[in-house]
Structure formats: C-alpha cells, structure tokens
Amino acid sequence: MTSHSLPEGMVRAAGTAGTHEGYMPGFGNDFETEALPGALPQGQNSPQKCAYGLYAEQLSGTAFTAPRGQNERTWCYRIRPSVKHAGRFARIAVPYWKTAPHVTTAKDSAAANDIVSLGQYRWDPIPHSEEPMTWITGMRTMTTAGDVNIQVGMATHVYLVNESMVDEYFYSADSELLVVPQEGRLRFCTELGVIDLEPKEIAILPRGLVYRVEVLEGPCRGFVCENYGQKFDLPNRGPIGANCLANPRDFKSPVAAFEDREAKSRVVIKWCGEFHETWIGHSPLDVVAWHGNYCAYKYDLRTYSPVGAILFDHPDPSIFTVLTAPSGQEGTANIDFVLFRERWMVAENTFRPPWYHKNIMSELMGNIYGIYDAKPQGFVPGGISLHNMMLPHGPDRNAFEGASNEPMEPVFQDKTMSFMFETRFPQHLTEFAAREAPMQDDYIDCWTSLEKKFDGTPGEK
Numbered sequence: 001m002t003s004h005s006l007p008e009g010m011v012r013a014a015g016t017a018g019t020h021e022g023y024m025p026g027f028g029n030d031f032e033t034e035a036l037p038g039a040l041p042q043g044q045n046s047p048q049k050c051a052y053g054l055y056a057e058q059l060s061g062t063a064f065t066a067p068r069g070q071n072e073r074t075w076c077y078r079i080r081p082s083v084k085h086a087g088r089f090a091r092i093a094v095p096y097w098k099t100a101p102h103v104t105t106a107k108d109s110a111a112a113n114d115i116v117s118l119g120q121y122r123w124d125p126i127p128h129s130e131e132p133m134t135w136i137t138g139m140r141t142m143t144t145a146g147d148v149n150i151q152v153g154m155a156t157h158v159y160l161v162n163e164s165m166v167d168e169y170f171y172s173a174d175s176e177l178l179v180v181p182q183e184g185r186l187r188f189c190t191e192l193g194v195i196d197l198e199p200k201e202i203a204i205l206p207r208g209l210v211y212r213v214e215v216l217e218g219p220c221r222g223f224v225c226e227n228y229g230q231k232f233d234l235p236n237r238g239p240i241g242a243n244c245l246a247n248p249r250d251f252k253s254p255v256a257a258f259e260d261r262e263a264k265s266r267v268v269i270k271w272c273g274e275f276h277e278t279w280i281g282h283s284p285l286d287v288v289a290w291h292g293n294y295c296a297y298k299y300d301l302r303t304y305s306p307v308g309a310i311l312f313d314h315p316d317p318s319i320f321t322v323l324t325a326p327s328g329q330e331g332t333a334n335i336d337f338v339l340f341r342e343r344w345m346v347a348e349n350t351f352r353p354p355w356y357h358k359n360i361m362s363e364l365m366g367n368i369y370g371i372y373d374a375k376p377q378g379f380v381p382g383g384i385s386l387h388n389m390m391l392p393h394g395p396d397r398n399a400f401e402g403a404s405n406e407p408m409e410p411v412f413q414d415k416t417m418s419f420m421f422e423t424r425f426p427q428h429l430t431e432f433a434a435r436e437a438p439m440q441d442d443y444i445d446c447w448t449s450l451e452k453k454f455d456g457t458p459g460e461k
C-alpha cells in the first residue's frame with residue numbers, strides 16, 4: 001500500500017512503525033493517544049486546567065448508564081470545544097441520500113407508488129460520473145429499512161466520490177456508517193485521527209464523529225451500510241471458541257491527529273434524515289489527545305478467518321459474520337455484516353453453494369471482486385443484489401447443475417469477495433434504485449430454466 005503524507009499542517013501522534021503506523025490495534029479497547037507530549041491528563045478526565053490550554057470534552061456513544069460491557073465514551077482534549085464548531089443551522093438538500101422511513105410527498109407519491117420493493121433484484125455497478133461528487137453529494141441510497149426516529153433499521157448506499165471535501169466537514173447524528181470500498185482509495189480525516197481506506201478493507205465511522213473525506217486515488221466507488229441502531233459489535237463465537245472469524249487485534253483505530261487551521265469552513269450534519277449546514281471559521285479537527293473506547297476503526301477483510309463444513313452439509317451463512325449490530329432481541333440482528341471470501345470447499349456428498357431458501361431477514365449483497373459461487377454470471381464486482389424479506393432465492397441454473405454434478409474433491413474457491421448486509425427489517429427501494437440505477441430487468445430469469453426433474457420414480461435425476 002502506498003503511503004500518502006498527511007494533510008498540510010496536521011500533527012499526528014507518534015505511533016508504532018510498519019503496518020501499525022498511525023493506528024492502534026484492538027476492538028473496543030480503552031485507547032489513549034496524544035499528538036503533543038503531556039496533552040492527555042493522567043489519572044483524571046477533567047482537570048481544572050488542561051495542558052496547552054485545551055478544552056476537555058466527552059463524546060458519549062451510549063447512554064451514561066449503559067451496562068459496563070456496552071458503555072462507550074471518549075474524552076477529547078481539543079483546541080476549541082465542539083460548541084464552537086457549529087452556529088445556526090440551515091436545512092440543505094442532499095437529494096440522493098435517503099433515510100427510513102422514506103416518506104414520499106404528494107407530488108411524487110403517484111410515481112413512488114409504482115415502485116415494488118417486493119421482488120428479487122440485481123443491479124450492475126452504478127457508473128462513475130463526470131460530475132464532481134464528494135462524500136456527501138456522491139452518496140446514492142439504494143434501500144432503506146426501519147425508522148431513524150426510533151433508532152432502528154438501516155440504509156444501504158453506493159458512494160461515487162471523485163472530489164475531496166475542502167474546508168468542509170460532515171457528521172451523522174443518525175447513524176454509524178460501515179464503509180466497504182470497491183474501487184479507489186479514500187482518506188477519512190476524523191476528529192480522532194486519520195484512516196486511509198482501500199478495497200478489501202472496511203471502516204466504521206461512529207455516530208456524531210466529525211470528519212472530512214479526501215480522495216487519495218479516484219474515482220472511488222463503494223458500499224455503505226448506515227446503521228440507525230445499536231453499534232456494530234463482534235459476534236459471539238459460541239462453540240467455535242476464542243479464535244477465528246474476525247479477531248480483535250486486526251481492528252485498528254487511528255492515533256490522535258489535529259490541525260490548528262483558521263479558514264471559513266462548512267459543517268454538514270445529518271439529523272433525523274435531514275441535512276443541515278452551519279458555517280465556522282476554523283477546522284473542527286482540533287482534538288490533540290483523546291482516550292476512550294468510542295472511536296472510528298478499520299479492518300482488513302483479508303484477515304478474516306472463515307470457519308465452515310469439514311465433512312458434509314454447510315452451516316447457515318451466519319457462520320461468516322464479521323460484525324453484528326444487535327436489535328435488542330437476542331440473536332435477531334438489526335444488521336449482520338457477512339463476508340463471503342476465499343476458502344476451501346471440502347464437504348462430501350454435499351451441494352456446496354448456498355441452498356435455496358426464504359428468509360425472514362432481508363439480504364442485500366455486494367460484490368467487491370471476483371465471482372460469487374451461487375451466481376457465476378451477472379453478479380459482477382461493484383454489482384448489488386437484493387433478496388427481500390421472505391422472497392425465495394438461491395443458485396441459478398448453471399450453479400445448480402454445476403454443483404450437483406461436480407466431483408466431490410477439495411476445491412479452493414479463489415478470487416472471490418462478496419458481502420451481505422442482512423437486516424431483520426424489509427428493505428424498501430429508493431426511486432434512484434428503481435429508476436436510475438442500472439437494474440437488471442432479466443435477473444429473475446436466472447431461475448427460469450430450472451427444470452422439473454421429478455417423475456415419480458426414485459433415483460438420480
């Protein structure tokens with residue numbers, strides 16, 4: 001990976017060299033980091049006067065009284081308190097970034113009523129645009145689910161970004177964002193430090209954290225799961241034990257980095273599905289030191305260690321869960337983020353691809369690279385499929401015939417990385433997804449040629 005120098009004027013904490021440069025390993029750790037020596041108070045959070053004339057401020061990601069194992073907050077020591085990073089708010093239009101519940105207006109309800117979310121859908125990659133698009137203007141919502149006002153559900157977006165934000169910052173009060181790049185490289189300059197992100201990695205940007213997004217190598221395209229509910233967490237492993245799947249040490253949070261920059265700046269805030277702007281005279285990325293466990297992080301999907309069938313049959317795809325966002329009902333996620341990556345297929349006397357099924361959960365998939373085994377054709381890198389709540393789906397005819405007749409030898413499933421955002425809520429198509437995005441009209445034909453093999457006699461067909 002090519003390293004890019006930091007933005008001009010940014011000061012970053014010294015970190016471990018090599019692959020850890022700029023990051024601290026661990027999931028949900030109680031981190032501490034300072035970009036200037038002695039900026040972080042020791043032994044207390046809120047001294048009468050902070051070093052360097054900094055202001056102490058807490059960012060609470062959970063209710064104060066959340067149980068200890070879920071309680072998340074971070075103490076920031078910053079040049080100005082956050083109240084100086086906002087003035088009066090004015091509502092602005094960000095027409096392609098939608099939020100659940102997506103309420104149509106009288107003006108467009110007739111058109112919107114034609115959209116049928118009940119169906120199996122697939123899209124080609126959303127094409128890049130010549131038009132300049134930032135992290136905010138380049139977000140294209142495909143589906144929404146649940147209700148942001150009661151903090152349940154999610155939205156799925158595709159981002160098309162070819163322009164850096166300059167003197168512009170963003171935060172979402174509605175959600176944490178799970179970012180899955182597919183093309184290009186982005187830099188997230190956040191209040192808590194800098195995350196550089198490329199395909200085969202993911203990042204989590206927590207609710208309320210201010211950041212600016214820069215293009216390191218464009219154009220950039222990727223997927224975003226916007227989580228309105230409880231934060232993503234590592235799944236329990238049950239009988240698998242203490243290792244494999246996603247291991248905590250492979251998650252990386254940035255070390256402190258700040259800029260002391262006076263410039264007219266715009267801050268955009270997403271709040272209850274609406275976008276608002278406010279203008280300030282400086283960069284809000286002014287946290288010199290911080291400690292706590294509420295922070296941004298990234299994860300390299302190549303470090304995910306899949307576990308699967310080693311004799312016959314195969315487990316449910318939940319075996320490939322990287323992160324899960326709970327819903328309050330045990331075992332029923334608001335969102336599961338599931339990864340289908342390279343792995344050995346060794347099961348004997350087994351139909352090895354995913355089986356045919358109907359699911360109370362709704363499944364949105366994206367292809368990061370390569371070929372997905374249940375859909376060898378048509379589901380291409382950058383593409384998306386949606387199998388909504390209780391809609392049957394499964395392998396297409398070619399995949400079925402191939403897998404039903406292949407020799408039962410160990411096969412290495414190479415060059416493949418797809419993912420699923422699976423939610424307990426039905427997903428509703430946006431007008432963009434239904435009308436503007438390159439939907440494949442013939443997707444459901446992939447099952448048309450599946451034959452009836454039954455003729456009343458036993459034996460192989």
Ligand code: FE2
Pocket residue numbers: 357359363387393
């Ligand atoms: Fe499925």
